[in-house]
Structure formats: structure tokens, C-alpha cells
Amino acid sequence: xxxxxxxxxxxxxxxxxxxxxxxxxxxxxxxxxxxxxxxxxxxxxxxxxxxxxxxxxxxxxxxxxxxxxxxxxxxxxxxxxxxxxxxxxxxxxxxxxxxxxxxxxxxxxxxxxxxxxxxxxxxxxxxxxxxxxxxxxxxxxxxxxxxxxxxxxxxxxxxxxxxxxxxxxxxxxxxxxxxxxxxxxxxxxxxxxxxxxxxxxxx
Ligand SMILES: Nc1nc2c(ncn2[C@@H]2O[C@H](COP(=O)(O)OP(=O)(O)OP(=O)(O)O)[C@@H](O)[C@H]2O)c(=O)[nH]1
Numbered sequence: 001x002x003x004x005x006x007x008x009x010x011x012x013x014x015x016x017x018x019x020x021x022x023x024x025x026x027x028x029x030x031x032x033x034x035x036x037x038x039x040x041x042x043x044x045x046x047x048x049x050x051x052x053x054x055x056x057x058x059x060x061x062x063x064x065x066x067x068x069x070x071x072x073x074x075x076x077x078x079x080x081x082x083x084x085x086x087x088x089x090x091x092x093x094x095x096x097x098x099x100x101x102x103x104x105x106x107x108x109x110x111x112x113x114x115x116x117x118x119x120x121x122x123x124x125x126x127x128x129x130x131x132x133x134x135x136x137x138x139x140x141x142x143x144x145x146x147x148x149x150x151x152x153x154x155x156x157x158x159x160x161x162x163x164x165x166x167x168x169x170x171x172x173x174x175x176x177x178x179x180x181x182x183x184x185x186x187x188x189x190x191x192x193x194x195x196x197x198x199x200x201x202x203x
Pocket of ligand 1: 015016017018019020021022023024034035036037038039040041064065066067121122123124125150151152153154
């Protein structure tokens with residue numbers, strides 16, 4: 001039986017409510033965008049398999065609710081994540097200021113070696129920009145992490161951001177195999193995006 005993937009990486013998106021976490025995941029997994037805002041309740045995930053350095057990397061991307069009232073549920077998922085994406089909205093200064101709090105939450109709840117990535121989303125809305133790129137660059141440097149400005153709406157840098165995080169995790173793991181390449185777990189089968197329906201045996 002052909003191998004479905006070489007590695008399984010679990011990623012998690014966190015950040016204030018409304019910054020575009022769900023839209024980024026939908027753009028990445030389904031190459032779609034919707035202007036309607038439906039706030040995430042609790043937690044959800046989508047899957048996409050990408051090729052990196054000749055390896056098939058299955059990314060299980062977890063979407064968390066940004067609203068404070070879901071914090072107890074969402075922080076419980078930090079521990080299992082190999083990569084955490086911190087998202088703010090370039091048109092919303094408060095969401096950028098809160099990145100410090102989200103960093104603190106990672107420190108308190110995630111595994112010690114977790115890879116982090118900072119994203120300034122909605123960069124298609126240049127006229128409404130409140131957070132300068134240089135501010136975020138500085139913050140990312142202080143924390144020793146990568147930073148991208150993205151747009152879930154225009155697709156700008158979305159694939160690049162996810163791939164760069166997956167690559168960093170791959171390099172860190174030294175190319176060791178993780179997950180079971182032939183038998184996806186029942187949770188793996190819960191959500192299949194369009195690009196992967198042929199790879200997911202939903203039965
Ligand atoms: N212009 C623009 N709008 C975006 C972008 N990404 C998301 N939005 C809009 O921002 C709103 C919130 O997006 P969501 O993805 O639901 O935000 P979220 O961070 O998942 O919010 P919670 O689930 O409440 O935590 C929606 O109306 C989206 O259409 C983007 O890149 N550009």
C-alpha cells in the first residue's frame with residue numbers, strides 16, 4: 001500500500017477574535033474565501049498535505065475561537081501542537097498589542113519546543129492599516145520567530161507562511177517520522193478538505 005504521508009504535523013492558530021484565523025485556514029486548505037463572519041465556537045480543524053523537501057507532510061491545522069469565553073477549551077489544545085501561528089489584524093492595533101498575551105499563553109500552555117510564527121493578516125486593506133510592518137518585524141525578532149504579512153482574501157503569503165512553519169518543524173525534527181503513514185486516526189478523518197478527499201478514506 002502506498003504511503004499516504006511521511007510526517008503528520010499538528011498546527012494551531014491563535015489570536016484575537018475576528019483577525020481572520022478561520023479564513024486563513026480555509027484559504028490554505030480549500031483555496032476559498034468568504035466575507036461573512038461566523039465566529040468559531042470552541043475548536044475545529046482542517047487538513048492539507050504539502051510536499052516539502054521531497055517529503056509528504058500532512059498538516060492538521062487547528063482553528064481556535066479567539067473569544068475569551070472559550071479560553072479554557074482552546075488552551076487545552078496547545079500541548080499537542082508542534083507549531084503555533086499567532087495572528088493579528090494589521091487594521092486592528094489592539095489585536096497586535098494582544099500578541100504579547102498570546103505569547104504568554106503559549107509559554108504557560110504549550111510544549112517547550114513548539115515552533116511559533118507571527119502573521120499580520122488582512123494586508124489587502126492597506127488604506128486601513130494601523131500596524132506598521134516594522135513594528136511586527138521588531139516583535140518577531142525579539143521572540144526569535146518568523147513573520148509574514150498575509151491576506152486570506154487575496155491569498156498573499158498564505159501558502160508561504162504555512163510551508164515555512166512546516167519546514168521549520170521538519171528541520172527541527174531532523175526528518176524523523178511522526179504519525180502513522182498508513183492508518184489515519186479517527187480524528188484525522190473527521191474533516192477532509194477538497195484537496196484531500198481522495199486521500200481520506202471517509203467510508
Ligand atoms: N479584507 C480581509 N478580510 C478578512 C481577511 N481574513 C478574514 N477577513 C474577514 O474578517 C472577518 C473575521 O474572519 P474570521 O476568519 O472568521 O476570524 P477569526 O479570527 O477566525 O475569528 P474567531 O473565530 O471569532 O476567533 C470575516 O468577515 C472575514 O471575511 C483578509 O485577509 N482580508
